[in-house]
C-alpha cells in the first residue's frame with residue numbers, strides 16, 4: 001500500500017480523494033475530461049429502483065459561494081444502470097461506489113439485492129439525505145429509527161462496504177452516525193446539502209421550482225467541517241468529509257479534523273480537474289512536509305489552548 005492508501009472493510013482505496021455523488025454523472029461521461037483512474041474512488045449519482053425524471057426546472061441556482069440544487073434524484077433507474085452503465089465502468093481502475101436512494105426500507109433492500117453480485121461495484125453509499133424528494137430522502141434521513149433500519153437491512157444483504165451518507169439538517173448529526181455504526185455501517189459520509197432557498201425579488205417567485213433545495217459549495221464548508229469534527233469524536237468507523245472542498249487547503253482542513261477521506265462535489269462543476277489536481281498537490285504537500293505516513297496527519301488538529309464549547 002502507498003502512504004495514501006487505506007481500506008474500508010476489505011476494499012483498498014489508492015488514495016483518499018473521491019468524487020461525490022451527483023457531481024460526476026454515472027462516472028462514464030468524465031474519462032474524456034480527466035484521468036478517472038487517479039481517483040481514490042468514484043461515486044455514481046444516486047440510483048433508484050425506477051427511472052426518475054427528477055424535478056422540473058429551475059433546479060439549479062447559483063448563490064454567493066454556493067449552489068442550490070433540486071434535481072430530485074433524476075436517474076435512469078437500476079435496470080438500465082446495470083445494462084448500460086456498469087459494463088462501461090468495468091474498464092476503470094478506481095473503486096466504484098454506487099450511491100443508492102429509495103423511498104422506503106424495502107427499496108434500499110431491493111436495490112442492494114439487484115446490485116450486490118456485480119463485481120465492478122465495490123461498495124455502496126446509502127443516500128439517506130436528499131432534501132429534494134417528497135418520499136424517502138430527508139423523511140428517512142432525519143429519523144434515527146429509519147437510519148438504523150435501512151442500515152440493518154443493507155448489512156444483512158451485502159458483505160461489501162456500506163457508507164451511510166448523512167444529512168446536516170438534523171439537530172445532532174453524530175447521533176445518526178452512531179445509529180449507522182451500531183447497525184453495521186463501515187463508514188459515514190457527511191455532509192449532504194443544507195436546505196436553502198432563493199427568491200427572485202422582481203418576480204417575487206422562488207428561484208427553484210420546488211421552492212427549497214440543497215445548498216452545497218464553499219458556503220457550507222465551515223458547517224461541514226464542524227459536523228465532521230463532531231462525528232469523528234462520536235464513532236470509530238471512518239468519517240468521509242464532504243462540503244465545499246475546492247482546494248488542497250480545504251481538503252487538509254477536513255483531514256486535520258479527522259476525516260479519513262474526502263469527497264469533491266460542487267468543485268467538479270467549476271473545474272472538473274479539481275479532484276485530480278488535489279491528489280497531485282497532496283502528494284507534493286506530503287513530500288514537502290516530510291509526511292511519510294498520512295494516517296498520522298489525519299486528526300492531528302492542534303487543540304492546545306482552545307476551549308471546547310460545543311464538542
Ligand code: SIN
Pocket residue numbers: 022046069070071072073074127129130131132133192193214
Ligand atoms: C437531488 O437529486 O436532488 C440531489 C441529491 C442529493 O442531495 O442527495
